Amino acid sequence: MQKTETMTQAAATGATAIIRAERIEKYYAQPSENRIQVISATDLSIVPGEIVALLGPSGSGKSTMLRMLTGLSRPSAGQVYWHEKPIADAEINVSIVFQSFALFPWLTVLENVEAPLQARGVGAAERHERSMKMLDTVGLDGFETAYPKELSGGMRQRVGFARALVVEPEVLFMDEPFSALDVLTAENLRSELLELWSKKTMPTKAVFLVTHNIEEAVLLADRIIVLGRNPGHIRTDFKVQLVQPRDRKSEPFTQLVDYIYKVLTRPDVAPEQAPEQAGPRVRDQRQMRYQMLPHARPGGVAGLLELLLDRGGRDDIYRLADDLAFEIDDLLPIVDAAQLLGFLTVEEGDAAITESGTEFANSEILRQKELFREAAQQSVLLLRQIRRALDAKSDHTVPEEFFLDMLDEQFSKEECLRQMETAVTWGRYAELFDFDAGRRRFVLPDALEEEIAAGEETR
Template identity: 40%
Template sequence: MAENIASTAAPAVIELRGVGKIFRTASQSDRAVLEGVDLTLREGEIVAMLGKSGSGKSTLLRIMAGLVGADRGEVDFRGERLAGTAEGIAMVFQSFALFPWLTVQQNVELGLEAQGVPRAERERRAEAAIDMIGLAGFNSALPRELSGGMRQRVGIARALVTEPDLLLMDEAFSALDVLTGETLRDEMLALWESGRANIRSILIVSHNIEEAVMMADRIVILSSDPGRIRAEVPVALPRPRNRDSAQVRALVDEIYALMTAPAAEARLPAQAPARQIAYRLPDADISQMEAILDLLCEAPFNCRADLPHLADEAGLTDDELLPACEALQLVQLVSIERGDIAATGAGRAWYAAGPQQRKVMFGQQLLGNVALAAHIRRELVASEAGEIREEQVLHELERFLKPAEAERVLSVAIGWGRYGEIYEYRYNSGMLTLPEEELPEAP
């Protein structure tokens, strides 16, 4: 694999044309998870896929693996329609997905056993894959006796032993500590470059922007609700790549800029269509948002920073930084443009304020900019007792979101609203209420 950019003339390994996936909401209406996805992976390329929560990355990966069927469009693998799982496609999961009662050798042999490979050949090929991935001598170990990095090596060996044309990696390094993840990533790239693994193409789903830039020949970025390909960025750099080089840093900046485009659909609550309340609020903790804005407004940044630099200074992963930055942008305490983040006038005022005033200001920003928070507040004000059941809001959200996602979104909105003191939540009864001082007096 000396050449790291697949030619457009290279044979296609898998082709997706107009792929869509829908699910039926509680109100019996259909909601698109994926819509109109066109994607081709060719021999000799590694493609990374990025996108925030709700973009359908994992769903798309499972469609490509044949684990889930597409509701619209076509998927061709090696020129033939993909119908269910296929030999030649292997997948590595974030959670390792090992059978705890089987040894390393037995776990690695599973895929070959499913293909009907004779026992002697299974054993030989599994031993070779275990050795190739750096686990020689651990064949008889059980998963509980291995570290996280070693368990993921077993998962990779189980995928590689089938010599797949297409290897799908779903957040394969994200459950590992940084050093272990980087080591395993570098070893995977070395195997790819050497050609020892006989893989034709790799698709990596990741939340780590730098990882994508360091590994991929092409980066695909999905939008959300529904998931569509919003951008493709070629990475025309030879491997191995130096993460500190100007070219790599420029690409990281470019991807940050694409990943942090303003989420305007969550705003304008007064004029918003009903589904706007179901915007997928990011999983951002208030304390983390405070820490990021404080760091941004202090020296050396002085209210403006390059996002990758801010991430390094804060010691946060992309998976931690980007949701918090999206949340700060939603409430207009920061603006983000071309990979740079800056405190807005409201953000500067918030930074200078005391703890109680910060809460008041945050509540005002919520009401002016986040549709769900404003909707809850309006419903509470309109109610006779100044309270509503959380099930009422969940029912509205479930018109557009799966139940688990509706619960997550409401939980985020409750946390933000309580901090901003625009409403309260009683955990014992599941009631949303106006702040105590605003509740109507009992008759």
């Protein structure tokens, strides 16, 4: 059924897909029966003539998806087709613009751009000519003998674009290409990219952009795909009908941004367009033992609540992020954390502070810690378990390893470590326990330990 849908979509645009992914999945096998699902079975296709933006919170597998579509990473199940030919045998013609630019610092700008042509066996004279022309196109005329480290970030990403475009790729992939740049430079590059695209200066037939910046997606894309996490899956996939150039201040633009925020902030609610169903093997989020701890610091939660209280206890998340000049990846974990602790609720893209949240925001630091401790112990299983284990053991220390093993069943190795890191930050703040980083062990805080010791003595 999924297949027919893709077909009709392709038919609607009047062209066949350049790249088509059929029920691709990514998982890592564990020694035990379980395996960690990073991306659940997903269909996706890239058709000529559109800029597709892939949006999603961190941990939703955006980059993994991009790497599977480019052939850099093989899906664990399913198949990616290049013009209906399996990608493992197809001579595909794509480029990637990387977040870190990934230029070779020991090659000059010109040599960097020539290198991919060299790999394709293009002769020296033609290589030089094509590269110079491309450098001219991206506005790097006169910089060909410079080394990348002599250039500013924006200039370096221009080299990245020149290198990507010089091979005349059919699909241009971009992995958060503007996120390492300052705001103005990024804006400038975005508009130049749009100009190249709309004037057909580049022979590229489709662009695939991975980003965590919602505005960027709405500004550039003809089609937006929003990914959800645990495991990664498509939550919504829709066309953007706004005409170029788009005005950030216009009503339809902000409405669209608002809609995406709503989808992203409410992972448990189905968006208006139904997301596709995940494969049967995938475990349901709700059956999971441990909830995923958002990677936020308690200080961030306190700050957000205080700000919210200032705004009368309720505000639009989109506006909050805008006022704070926060990226979605920075703000969402804080909102999630506050929500998990019961300090705020999210409705319709609005964050509303709860009673306990108000008390928290109005208290001084020691009381805040107390409230945080209560809330954390009540709603976070991992923290509760660590504390119980510490109380139960006679020497009041437990190795980190012990909990990592339990988390291991549910999260990938990196995610386990990040979960543990967050748990340590929260536990330390709440004075639930302390962590001896040298021995990698959880211990009871000194004060508590003395108290307990004193209690035992009097007994």
